[in-house]
Amino acid sequence: MSTDSTEPTTPEQVEAFFTRASGDYVFARWGRPIAPVVFGVEDETLSVIKSAIEACIAIAGHRIEDVDPELGTNLMMFFLSDWAELLDVPHMGDLIPDLAARVETLQAKNAHQYRAFRFDDAGAIKACFTFVRMSDAMAEVPAEVIALSQAVQAMLLWSDTAFTQDSPLALSPAGTVIRPDVANLLRAAYDPMLPPSARDASHALRLYARVMAG
Known part of the structure; x- marks a missing residue:
């Protein structure tokens, strides 16, 4: 850094x-207000991540809401210890096409993060699914650093x-x-x-x- x-x-x-x-x-x-949700972290870390998202949205002059009328939540952040965990998450295959192949690729690359975007008819972002694998190295990175980095890259x-x-x-x-x-x-x-x-x-x-x- x-x-x-x-x-x-x-x-x-x-x-x-x-x-x-x-x-x-x-x-x-983003072409619509952002309605975020975070999975796989403790409450203390959750507040750090939400603050990071709010900070990025404020810089952009964009909007944040509790609920997206079409999708419910449209910015989903998942924190996990192994990519194989994705295979056990209900309905994850609906979010990530060819999920098994994607997991295999992420494992082969020893990847620490992955993002998948969805777009509306105008080409604007309407959803972002962010995945962060908390490996031993990542676990040593301060929560605020991970949170702010991921928030920036989702914007x-x-x-x-x-x-x-x-x-x-x-x-x-x-x-x-x-x-x-x-x-x-x-x-x-x-x-x-x-x-x-x-x-x-x-x-x-x-x-x-x-x-x-x-």
């Missing part, structure tokens, strides 16, 4: 946050390579915070003048302009 970070200074840097390993530019934000359809090398968080005198460049992008991405989804890299120019405008 870095101790400081600078804002993106070029449209290319902004574009990279949403350019996938395939080379495709794919952007999406937008970031590139699959966006945070593989660098955390979206930074250390400040006040503690762990969202990196300034990431926070500014999050805020800009929810500008109501921008579309909820985009697949043309020219969208990054509009994001960049809003980041620079502050």
Whole structure:
């Protein structure tokens, strides 16, 4: 985790946050209020995770609600000790297609996290399912760090390579915070003048302009 970070200074840097390993530019934000639920943690940790989600939503200027009228809850976070546990969760196969194959892939990669998004007709995010495997290494990471990192990554359809090398968080005198460049992008991405989804890299120019405008 870095101790400081600078804002993106070029449209290319902004574009990279949403350019996938395939080379495709794919952007999406939530198109509806977020109704979160968390599974697999103690009450003390639950409050930390919910606070992290609320903080990200506040930065974006988005909305949070107790219930989604269509789905009930639309941001589900699952914390588990082994990927095989997913196979025993009732109806999990309805959320994750080809669940057994997905579990096998996650085990083979020794993955620590996985996210699956669902989208509405406009391409906006309508649901996000986040899974975090609390391995021995992850168990040593402070709860607030895990919570804030996962909350940030659930707010937008970031590139699959966006945070593989660098955390979206930074250390400040006040503690762990969202990196300034990431926070500014999050805020800009929810500008109501921008579309909820985009697949043309020219969208990054509009994001960049809003980041620079502050």
